[in-house]
C-alpha cells in the first residue's frame with residue numbers, strides 16, 4: 001500500500017452551513033495528533049487495567065478538560081471499573097479428543113484454543129454434540145437446540161445462522177449473553193465454536209496468539225455472564241475435519257450449507273473431550289472516562305446524547321515481525337480521537353445545543369464490551385436520561401470519504417438524522433453490507449441498545465467489489481489486532497476530518513431535535529426500551 005497522508009494544506013476548508021452557522025470542517029490534523037499520542041509505544045497498547053491504559057485515560061480526561069467538558073465520572077472524569085482476570089497456563093493445560101476409545105491429544109494453538117472468556121472448571125470430560133449454529137431465535141421459531149439431549153454435554157457449532165433470519169436478530173442471538181441463556185436452559189456445560197472460514201476478520205494465527213492474553217469479566221457479580229458454562233474452546237477451521245470423522249458429515253459440506261444460508265443438520269459426534277485447564281487469576285481496575293457538554297434548553301438539558309468510543313486495546317502480546325506492542329491506532333485510538341476532536345471543535349464554535357452531550361470513553365471493549373456494559377448499569381447521569389448513543393470504533397479512514405456505513409440505520413429515527421446531515425455534506429449513507437460479520441453487536445453501541453437506548457455505529461463506507469473494499473479487507477488481514485495497527489500506517493487525514501465533521505453534526509442535530517430519538521415500530525431492538 002502506498003502512503004496516503006494528506007500533507008498539503010487542507011483541501012476541504014470549505015465553509016459548510018450547519019444550523020445556520022458556518023462551520024469549518026476539521027482537516028484531520030488535530031484528530032491525527034490524538035491518534036499519535038494514544039497509539040504511541042509509550043502507552044504500551046492500552047490494555048484494560050494496564051499502566052498504559054491509565055496514562056491514556058489521564059490524557060483523555062485532560063483533553064476533555066481543555067475542551068471545556070464538565071467532569072462526569074465518579075472521580076473527576078474517571079469512572080473506575082473492577083475486573084477479574086484469567087490467563088490460561090498453556091503448559092499445564094491440555095485438550096484431548098476421544099473417539100471409539102482412541103484418544104488424540106490436540107495441539108493448543110494449532111488445533112484449537114481453550115478460551116477463558118468464561119471462567120473454566122479445572123477439568124472437563126463430556127460428550128460432544130454438533131448443534132448446527134447452536135442458535136435459538138424465538139421470534140422465528142428457530143431452535144438448533146430443540147429435540148437434542150444436551151444435558152451435561154458440550155455443543156460444537158459453526159458461527160453464523162440461516163439467511164432467512166434478519167441480520168440484527170442473527171447477530172443478537174449469537175451474543176454470549178443470549179446464546180448463554182438458551183444453552184443454560186438446555187443443560188449444556190460447554191461450547192466449542194468453529195468460525196466459518198469464509199467470514200473470518202482475523203486469520204487463525206492471530207486468534208491463537210490472542211488466546212495467550214488474559215480474559216476479563218466484570219467483578220460486579222450482577223453483571224456476570226457465566227451461564228453455568230464450565231468450558232469454552234474455539235477450533236481452527238483448517239483442522240476442524242477431524243471432529244466430524246465417522247459422523248457421516250464433513251466440515252467442508254457443512255460450511256457450504258452455511259455459506260448458502262441454509263439451516264444445518266444436527267447430530268451426535270460419538271466423541272467426547274477431556275480437558276485439563278490451568279488458569280492464573282487476578283484482579284485489575286481500569287478506567288471509563290466521561291465528560292459533559294451541558295445543553296441549554298431548560299426542559300431538554302437533562303437528557304443526554306452519548307458519544308462513545310473504546311480506549312482499550314490489546315496491550316503487549318505475542319510478537320509479530322519482532323513487534324510486541326499492539327498499538328491499536330485504528331482500533332480504537334481513532335474513535336477516541338474523533339470524540340476529542342468533536343469536543344474541541346464544539347468548544348471553538350460554541351453552539352447552544354438544547355440537549356447535553358455526554359462523551360463516554362470506555363475500557364474493556366476488547367474483553368467483551370465490558371466497560372460500556374458497566375457504564376449503562378452504573379451510569380453517572382440520571383438513569384433513563386441517555387436518549388441516544390453514537391459509537392465510533394475503528395472507522396477506518398483509509399481512502400477518500402464518499403459514503404458511510406451505518407449500523408442500526410433502519411432500527412430507529414437516528415437513521416433519518418444521519419441521512420439528513422450526510423446529504424448536506426454530499427456523503428452517501430448505506431446500511432450494513434455484511435451482516436454476517438455481526439458488527440452491530442461487536443462494539444459498545446450494543447451495551448446501550450440492550451438497555452433500550454437507540455444507537456448507531458458508523459464506519460467509512462465502500463462498495464462491494466470496489467478497490468476501496470480491497471483496501472479495507474487487506475487492512476483487516478494484515479493489521480487488525482496486529483502490532484502493525486500503529487501510527488506508522490497510511491491513513492487519509494481529509495477523510496478522517498470529514499468523518500469527524502459528520503459525527504459532530506449528527507450529535508448536534510440529535511441534541512437539538514424536539515422529539516427524543518425513538519426505535520422504529522418494526523425494530524427488533526425496540527423491546528429493550530423501558
Ligand SMILES: [Zn+2]
Pocket residue numbers: 331366481
Ligand atoms: Zn478490537
